[in-house]
Amino acid sequence: MPTANTRRKTKKKPARSGWRTARTSDRHELYEGSVQEPSAEIAFIERAFRERNGRLPEVVREDFCGTGFASCEWVKHRAGNRAVGIDLCAKTMAWGRKRHWDKLSAEQRGRMKYVKGNVLSTRTEPADVLVALNFSYFIFKKRAELVKYFKAAFSNLKPGGVFVLDSYGGYESFSVTKEERDLDGFTYIWDTEKYNPVNGDVLNHIHFRFPDGTEIRKAFTYDWRLWTLAEIQEALEDAGFVRPAVYWEGTVKKTGEGNGIYRKKTVGEACAGWIAYLSAEKPR
Numbered sequence: 692m693p694t695a696n697t698r699r700k701t702k703k704k705p706a707r708s709g710w711r712t713a714r715t716s717d718r719h720e721l722y723e724g725s726v727q728e729p730s731a732e733i734a735f736i737e738r739a740f741r742e743r744n745g746r747l748p749e750v751v752r753e754d755f756c757g758t759g760f761a762s763c764e765w766v767k768h769r770a771g772n773r774a775v776g777i778d779l780c781a782k783t784m785a786w787g788r789k790r791h792w793d794k795l796s797a798e799q800r801g802r803m804k805y806v807k808g809n810v811l812s813t814r815t816e817p818a819d820v821l822v823a824l825n826f827s828y829f830i831f832k833k834r835a836e837l838v839k840y841f842k843a844a845f846s847n848l849k850p851g852g853v854f855v856l857d858s859y860g861g862y863e864s865f866s867v868t869k870e871e872r873d874l875d876g877f878t879y880i881w882d883t884e885k886y887n888p889v890n891g892d893v894l895n896h897i898h899f900r901f902p903d904g905t906e907i908r909k910a911f912t913y914d915w916r917l918w919t920l921a922e923i924q925e926a927l928e929d930a931g932f933v934r935p936a937v938y939w940e941g942t943v944k945k946t947g948e949g950n951g952i953y954r955k956k957t958v959g960e961a962c963a964g965w966i967a968y969l970s971a972e973k974p975r
């Protein structure tokens with residue numbers, strides 16, 4: 692998504708011979724190929740939980756699951772794993788079910804379910820880890836709404852459970868910018884159309900462009916509040932979580948780019964664009 696995702700999520704891949712066009716492409720497939728990397732997310736989920744509990748988690752709740760890509764990968768990852776994905780959008784989940792869930796074995800399908808619902812009010816089996824990724828909780832623009840969501844996340848975790856989130860920022864994210872990345876036969880464009888410094892509102896779009904010049908404009912639009920890490924950590928504590936932590940990405944010395952390795956830090960670099968993971972714990 693933003694600059695930071697460029698650093699974390701996708702290595703630049705060589706464009707193939709231009710077989711994609713706007714007409715032949717599917718926006719969900721392009722989205723997944725641009726900004727999702729379940730293997731990295733799964734590695735982080737396991738690490739964040741193990742650091743606090745000394746064992747691996749089994750039950751994951753994926754809030755704002757969209758296509759449920761990460762949840763389907765979670766049940767494939769280990770035999771005992773279970774997942775539930777929550778999203779408001781039935782159409783997106785139906786796409787994911789066809790694309791990912793239908794391809795699981797019958798046994799794996801029994802361990803992953805989609806739930807159409809609002810993350811604020813949908814109760815599920817208490818999870819070891821609850822994830823809210825790709826900044827989806829930025830949909831909550833007021834502090835009271837953010838804390839309400841964090842309280843809901845808290846209530847859907849087991850004691851000792853871990854909440855995993857991500858966040859982005861950096862001085863470029865507070866400006867009107869466009870960032871392009873050439874991926875597998877298409878160009879991904881992250882377009883920050885508006886940022887309002889008075890209230891922190893930010894309006895972002897994802898567009899896709901193809902080698903023949905055709906485009907899918909506004910494939911996805913996000914009307915968000917750009918929360919800072921300090922605000923997020925304070926809101927997590929207000930919701931009852933303890934030990935909120937930020938995992939900051941290391942840097943490749945030669946290029947200054949992110950190296951994909953995240954470590955717990957209390958001091959970050961005031962760079963142009965970054966993304967970070969956060970974790971917080973529900974007390975036992």
Ligand SMILES: C[S@@+](CC[C@H](N)C(=O)[O-])C[C@H]1O[C@@H](n2cnc3c(N)ncnc32)[C@H](O)[C@@H]1O
Nearest residue numbers: 755756757777778779780808809810824825827
């Ligand atoms: C940015 S996408 C994230 C998709 C996926 N989690 C990812 O990592 O790429 C945000 C998703 O949140 C869903 N959504 C927005 N508000 C929601 C709410 N209150 N409850 C459940 N889902 C919500 C949207 O339907 C959309 O699929």
